[in-house]
Amino acid sequence: MAEHLRRWHNARRCPLDLPGRCHNQAARVTMAHMTTEVSRITVPRFMAFKQAGHKIAMLTAYDYGMASLVDAAGIEGILVGDSMSMVVQGHPTTLPVTLDEMIYHAEMVGRAVQRALVVVDMPFPCGHLGSYQAVEAAGRILKETRCQAVKLEGGSEQREVIRALVSAGIPVMAHCGLRPQSVHQLGGYKVQRDAERLMADALAAEEAGAFAVVLECIPAALAGQISRRLSIPTIGIGAGAECDGQVLVLHDLLGLTPGSVPRFVRRYADLGQAVLQAVGQFRDDVRHGRFPGPEHTFR
Ligand code: KIV
DSSP, rough: OOHHHHHHHTOOOTSSSSSTTOOHHHHHHHHHHHHHOOOOHHHHHHHHHHHHHOEEEEEEOHHHHHHHHHTTTOOOOOEETTTTTHHHOOOOOSSSSHHHHHHHHHHHHHHHOOOSEEEEEEOOGGGOOOHHHHHHHHHHHHHOOOOOEEEESGGGEEEEEEEHHHHHHEEEEEEEEEOGHHHHHHTTSOOOOOOHHHHHHHHHHHTTTEEEEEESSSOOHHHHHHHHHHHSSSEESSOOOOSSSEEEEEHHHOOSSSSOOOOTTOOOHHHHHHHHHHHHHHHHHHHOSSSSOGGGGOO
């Protein structure tokens, strides 16, 4: 078993011998000790992965349980994405999620993660109300959640905001290409092909002080060119294999998203099916008196 996974299992071993029901103080104390053993991925370490040729794996997470698992599996970055608006809250776009809701979820993730770098999305329209308000919103995110950085959609037009955040000591991951918060302006979730603009956006983000940039839904060859030109890591989603890292929405990867998923997603599990099966079995067992059994019953 990998070291991270062993730690995860040990942290959750329940001192009262109630497997799977371990929410008591003793377990938390065990976890608190563990945090000192695990070496945290900081922003400079995250940036250094590029020079080291170490490909960066990032996933989204939105709550304590999933964030603990994703972290234990040894991923480098966790994004509390505004995709939460769609996959957790059930909205059709990322626009409705609020700053307070992002902070509520980021706080759960921040409490769970011991190793990965945790980045939180600036929800719409927090990054577009001027530098002062952006610093105020991002400042709340860092103060209230234990997370380490924010992600901001936009490139050239967000130069000043990125500068203001960085000069306040707030690390910024930029997000260029398909920007889901601009879905109405872009006319849908489409591949972005304006090579000149995309290169300029990525360079502007780097020049303004961003420590990394997400490239979403752009042609692979262009993402490769941008990745070679930038000295900060590029994190691709639908941007091919030449990026310095990859990010996916956790629900897509685990098969928890109903219906079809974008072409750039690889499903590594079908947890949706597993949940349906488990819940159906429980329903049948209850109906037919097979649950609870003697082993679940107190005398
Ligand atoms: O909100 C999100 O999940 C994102 C992606 C880059 C995955 O921004």
